[in-house]
Structures are given as C-alpha cells and as structure tokens.
Amino acid sequence: MQTDFPALPLPWPTDDMAQQELAHLGGNPVIGHGFRKTLFPVITKEDVLQMQISILRNHSNSEAQFTEDYRNYVGAKYAIATASGTSALHLALVGAGVTPGDEVIVPCFTFIATAQAIVAAKGIPVFVDIDPVNYCIDVAAVEAAITPRTRAVMPVHVHGLPANMPALRQLCTKHGLLLVEDASHAHSAAIDGTICGALGDAAGQSLMADKNFPVGGEGGIAFFADEAKYKRARAFLEETGIDYSMSGIVAAFGISQLKRLPYYDAIRQRNAAYLTAELAKTGLFTGPEVPATYVHAYNMYRIALHPAAVGLDDLPIHAVKGAVQELLVAEGVPAREWQNKPIPGHLPFQNRQGFGQGYPFTLSQRDFSEYSLDRFPNALKMLASTLTLCRELRSPVETERIQSYALAFHKVAARPDAIRKLATENTYPLPYERDGRLG
Numbered sequence: 001m002q003t004d005f006p007a008l009p010l011p012w013p014t015d016d017m018a019q020q021e022l023a024h025l026g027g028n029p030v031i032g033h034g035f036r037k038t039l040f041p042v043i044t045k046e047d048v049l050q051m052q053i054s055i056l057r058n059h060s061n062s063e064a065q066f067t068e069d070y071r072n073y074v075g076a077k078y079a080i081a082t083a084s085g086t087s088a089l090h091l092a093l094v095g096a097g098v099t100p101g102d103e104v105i106v107p108c109f110t111f112i113a114t115a116q117a118i119v120a121a122k123g124i125p126v127f128v129d130i131d132p133v134n135y136c137i138d139v140a141a142v143e144a145a146i147t148p149r150t151r152a153v154m155p156v157h158v159h160g161l162p163a164n165m166p167a168l169r170q171l172c173t174k175h176g177l178l179l180v181e182d183a184s185h186a187h188s189a190a191i192d193g194t195i196c197g198a199l200g201d202a203a204g205q206s207l208m209a210d211k212n213f214p215v216g217g218e219g220g221i222a223f224f225a226d227e228a229k230y231k232r233a234r235a236f237l238e239e240t241g242i243d244y245s246m247s248g249i250v251a252a253f254g255i256s257q258l259k260r261l262p263y264y265d266a267i268r269q270r271n272a273a274y275l276t277a278e279l280a281k282t283g284l285f286t287g288p289e290v291p292a293t294y295v296h297a298y299n300m301y302r303i304a305l306h307p308a309a310v311g312l313d314d315l316p317i318h319a320v321k322g323a324v325q326e327l328l329v330a331e332g333v334p335a336r337e338w339q340n341k342p343i344p345g346h347l348p349f350q351n352r353q354g355f356g357q358g359y360p361f362t363l364s365q366r367d368f369s370e371y372s373l374d375r376f377p378n379a380l381k382m383l384a385s386t387l388t389l390c391r392e393l394r395s396p397v398e399t400e401r402i403q404s405y406a407l408a409f410h411k412v413a414a415r416p417d418a419i420r421k422l423a424t425e426n427t428y429p430l431p432y433e434r435d436g437r438l439g
C-alpha cells in the first residue's frame with residue numbers, strides 16, 4: 001500500500017535561495033519535485049469512526065445532525081443539506097422565491113454552476129462586470145442592470161472574500177429585490193462577525209473536494225433567512241420528488257471535520273497574511289486587499305501583477321503573466337489561472353439551449369447582447385493580469401512551504417530580464433480567447 005505521506009520534510013528555506021539561478025534556466029527549484037504535494041483534507045480516527053457509525057445508523061440522522069451543527073456554526077436561521085453546491089444554489093433560489101422568467105443579476109466571473117443554478121430555477125441570468133479590486137460583483141453595475149423583471153441579485157464571495165453585502169443589501173431593499181448568496185468559496189468568511197451564508201435572504205454553498213470545508217467528494221447546503229423561504233424550498237422537493245439529499249456518510253464526515261474547521265481557518269489566515277506581506281515587498285506582485293471588518297476565507301488566493309514596478313509595462317500584460325507563470329511553476333509554485341473566460345462566454349450561455357428548445361431563455365424578451373465578452377472589461381483585465389494559488393493555500397501547509405512560496409515569488413520578481421525574454425519569445429494567447437475551462 002502506498003500512502004500520501006511525504007517521504008521527507010521540505011528542506012528548510014533560506015534567503016539565498018531567492019538569489020540562485022532560476023529553475024527554468026537550469027538552477028535548483030525552490031521546491032524540489034518530490035516535495036510539491038499538499039494534503040487536504042486530513043482524515044483522523046474521529047472522522048473514520050463517525051463514518052462507521054453513520055452506516056449503522058439511520059442515514060437521515062447523520063444528515064439532520066450535520067445540518068443542525070453547521071447551520072448553528074454559520075448562524076443561519078434554516079438550512080437544508082444537499083448532494084452538491086449546485087443543488088443547494090438551486091434550492092436557495094427556489095426557496096427565496098425566484099420563479100420562471102425572473103431575472104437574476106449575477107457576476108460574470110464565478111464558477112459556471114452559479115449561473116446554471118439560475119437556469120435550473122428557470123430564471124434568466126443577467127451577467128454584470130466585477131469590481132476591479134475585490135473581483136466580486138460590481139454594485140454600480142448591478143444597479144444599472146435592474147429592470148422590472150429583476151427578482152434577485154446573486155453575489156458570489158469569490159475566492160472567499162465577501163462581496164460588498166452592505167451596499168448590495170441597501171440596493172436590494174431600495175428596489176424590493178431578493179439577495180441570494182453563492183457562498184461556495186466562503187466557509188467562515190464574514191463581515192462584521194456575520195458568517196457568509198447568513199448575510200442574504202438565502203444562500204447556497206458547495207462542500208465539494210476543492211472547498212475549505214470539504215465533506216468528501218461532493219456535498220452542499222442551502223441556508224434560508226426565514227421560515228417561509230425554507231418551507232418553500234422543502235415544498236419544492238416534496239412536490240417534485242427531486243432528491244437532493246446529502247449522503248449519511250458525507251454528513252458524518254462533515255460532523256467530524258467541522259470541529260477542526262476553525263483550526264484549518266487559522267492556518268489559512270496565518271499563511272495568507274505571511275504571503276501578502278512578502279508579496280508586497282516584491283514590487284511585481286500583490287495579494288488580495290481585505291476591507292477592515294471583512295474576513296477572507298482564502299479558498300483561493302489571487303495575485304495581481306504590476307509589470308510597471310519592474311520595468312515591463314511596455315509588454316502585453318498577459319504575456320508577462322504567462323512568462324511569470326512558467327517561471328513560478330518551474331520553482332515548484334503551482335500558480336494557475338482559475339477560470340479563463342467570463343461565464344457568459346461559455347457555450348451553454350452562448351447557445352442558450354437551456355433545458356431544450358431554449359427554455360427558460362425563451363421566457364425572456366432580452367436580445368442577450370449583454371452575453372458578449374466586451375461587456376466585462378474588469379473581468380477581462382483581471383483574467384489577463386492575475387494568477388491564482390488554490391489547493392496550496394487551502395491546505396494546512398507547513399510554515400516552511402509558505403516561506404518557500406514567498407522565496408519563489410521574490411526570486412522571479414528579481415529577474416525581469418528572464419520574464420522579458422520569455423514574454424517576447426513565446427506566444428501567450430489571451431486567456432479568454434481560449435475555450436472556456438470549468439476551473
């Protein structure tokens with residue numbers, strides 16, 4: 001049997017590593033090939049025992065206990081555990097009161113399931129641009145997109161940073177709209193002490209393997225701010241006979257893992273704070289900006305590039321990004337794109353077949369010209385000029401690993417000559433000119 005346990009600990013990082021030759025040019029990588037894997041979730045004896053108990057127990061008992069434990073942790077009034085984040089978002093929208101043909105305003109930059117959940121609720125996704133700083137839905141763009149058919153606004157707390165919920169709440173109150181969160185990246189993220197999932201009229205959240213609170217493969221949960229919305233979602237399940245329930249084993253793993261969520265959150269906070277402080281010293285890179293009363297969950301960590309700081313602003317920024325990505329990957333830092341195209345540019349929204357014969361898009365009078373990519377300049381700019389760390393910061397990584405990542409960023413930022421060479425010799429297509437990828 002082969003285990004995931006690493007053969008050796010990471011070598012202790014030392015400052016001189018940042019001065020050595022780039023790995024891309026034949027030097028030693030900051031993180032060697034045998035040391036690149038990170039492990040998450042960590043599975044303990046308690047987890048295994050809970051799962052064993054759940055198999056012998058009535059499956060719905062585990063589901064009910066998980067729902068209650070996690071609802072209580074989040075501070076939401078009502079909850080329904082589900083089989084996935086997508087089904088949770090569908091239930092959140094239906095429970096909130098979205099009905100066929102209603103328009104739901106949603107950011108153009110998210111995972112495709114946010115918008116597909118609106119289609120599942122037979123609503124019409126109306127995409128708007130993102131804010132250039134927090135990468136979440138742009139509040140002014142939301143206001144400009146409101147029509148008499150608008151029923152809800154669906155912010156996504158992208159990467160784990162809460163969207164500007166106070167401003168969105170004000171807007172929704174002013175226009176009589178529902179506020180439905182996609183909290184899939186935002187486990188334990190908060191504004192003024194209120195955790196995402198409890199900020200809107202309803203919320204959906206994924207608990208799948210890539211999330212900060214993974215319950216084992218797939219899972220999700222929908223939250224509701226009042227009984228009427230909760231009952232509407234329950235009635236939908238009963239009347240349609242659609243089974244979205246969470247598996248008992250998954251729920252049992254969640255019950256056990258929830259006890260350690262604050263521990264993992266604290267490690268993520270510590271690691272992100274260290275990396276943000278280090279990136280700020282490089283000139284070329286900066287980490288996320290987090291408003292004072294907000295808690296970022298760091299499900300993903302998006303890094304902005306500033307080529308002017310190292311004399312590379314004469315080059316196309318996406319070419320600088322492509323070159324930097326290659327250099328970082330060679331050093332053992334898995335910097336990647338998370339999403340390469342705004343969601344309206346993906347085929348299901350370009351083709352608008354929906355459930356067949358164009359339903360529910362046929363319920364709308366819109367011409368859908370707003371599904372064209374040039375309507376989203378902030379998202380396009382972000383996709384061309386940023387890189388993301390995903391699993392590497394989400395996992396409870398060792399101090400020496402986060403230090404090594406920081407050293408690699410310093411090492412690459414100190415070599416504008418090598419970045420320039422790669423950026424001019426290679427052809428890097430604009431990310432959104434490639435086919436849309438789902439992650």
Ligand SMILES: Cc1ncc(COP(=O)(O)O)c(C=O)c1O
Nearest residue numbers: 084085086111113114184206208
């Ligand atoms: C923002 C966002 N919303 C919704 C989902 C859908 O969740 P699931 O894959 O659990 O259905 C995801 C999944 O990655 C996501 O990232």
